[in-house]
Amino acid sequence: MATDSETSDPRFGPVTVLEGPRKGRYPEGNSLLVEGTRATAIIDPSLGLVARSDPPPxxxxxxxxxxxxxxxxxxxxxxxxxWHFHRDDAPGIQSLDAFMEIYGFDGPIDEVFRKVLVEDFHFVPCEAPHTFAEGDVFDLGGVTIGVLHTPGHTRGHCCFSIDWQEAYSPRRLVYLADIELTSFGPYYGDAWSNLEDFERSLARIRAIEADWYATFHHIGVLEGRKAFLDRLDIFEAKIAEREQRLLEFLAEPHDLEEIVAHRFVYRPGDDVAFADSVERRSMKQHLDRLLAAGQVRSLSASRFCRA
Ligand SMILES: [Zn+2]
Known part of the structure; x- marks a missing residue:
């Protein structure tokens, strides 16, 4: 069913996947168009949509x-x-300052990223966004979009369950957004991210039956539960792998800045401007829970060692 061409976007019942260039690899992404008999919704309008020569749908x-x-x-x-957002993320779209709070970058990175947001990502604020919450359902006529609040990546991150009937049989496509199932693993490195919320969201999503599972980035649409679970296992395993590598690193005493420099989320050579910030915030969450579990001990306020 999937094709590569921009002119024949993959379709799944009332859902069309508007594929971004490079299969939606960051900074691109795959948007979903959901057409009901009464209304049409677009989910996560991406950079690829901006680049298309056709007028927007x-x-x-x-x-x-x-x-x-x-x-x-x-x-x-x-x-x-x-424009609709989960109520926990909606404040972010109201101004550039509020949007930047979601990342929580330090001084110089904050300044650079503000420009990137406006110039490269066409950031436009929305003073009064519409909000949704867990369990809300958008009925478009013959197809519904149900809200699954799955925090962790951001506070208000949501997946959507898109449901319709085909030849009297129920069909479901679950849109996973940035539970993106790549081998990079889960991203919980922003001020509004939370590792343990992410883990709970993964457990919740794992239990959901669907015919298709779609991500925003390049994994795209997976057909059937086995393909989804295989990918989810690889994705989720990155969390334990980062934690295990941290434990091994702390066989020798280190401070947080040495942990940041060692790189657990990114690879040492990765050229990412905000890598330090993301490493610090991600690995601090692992460090805190290893401390709480007694697997790591503090040698001083800022030095840590495996217990
Ligand atoms: Zn994201």
Missing amino acids: RVDLVLNSHCHEDHVAGNHLFPDVP
Whole structure:
């Protein structure tokens, strides 16, 4: 069913996957168009949509899985329809300052990333976004979009369960947004991220039966539960792998800045401007729970060693 061409976007019942260039590898992404008999929604308008030569599709509402630069990059193409966010992320779209709080970057990175948001990701604030919450359902006519609040990546990160009938049989496509199932693993390195929330969200998503599972980035659409679970296992295993590597590193005493420099989320050579910030925030969460579990002890306020 999937194709590579921009001109024949993959379709799953009422859902069309508007594939971004490079299969939606960051900073690109794959947006979903969901067409009901009464209304059409677009989910996570991406940079790829901005780059398309065709005019943007006519829609009645925009649904954003969360407030991150790549997921709102095409929102400005739909200035006259309501933009919807989970109520925990909605404050972020109201101003550039509020958006930056989600990342929580330090001084110089904050300044650089503000420019990137506006110039490369077309950030446009929305003073009064519409909000949704866990369990809300958008009925588009013959197809519904149900909200699954799955925090961890951001506070208000959501997946969507898209449900319809085909030849009297129920069909479901679950949109996983940035539970992106890549081998990079889960991202919980922002001020509004939380590792343990992410783990609970993964457990919740694992239990959901669907015909298809779609991610925003390059994994795209997986058909059937086995393909999904195989990918989810690889993705989720990165959390334990980072924690195990941290424990091994702390066989010798180190402080947090040495942990940051060693690199557990990114690879040592990765050229990512905000890597230090992400490493610090991600690995501090692992460190804190290893301390709480008694597997690591503090030698001083800032030096740690395996217990
Ligand atoms: Zn994201």
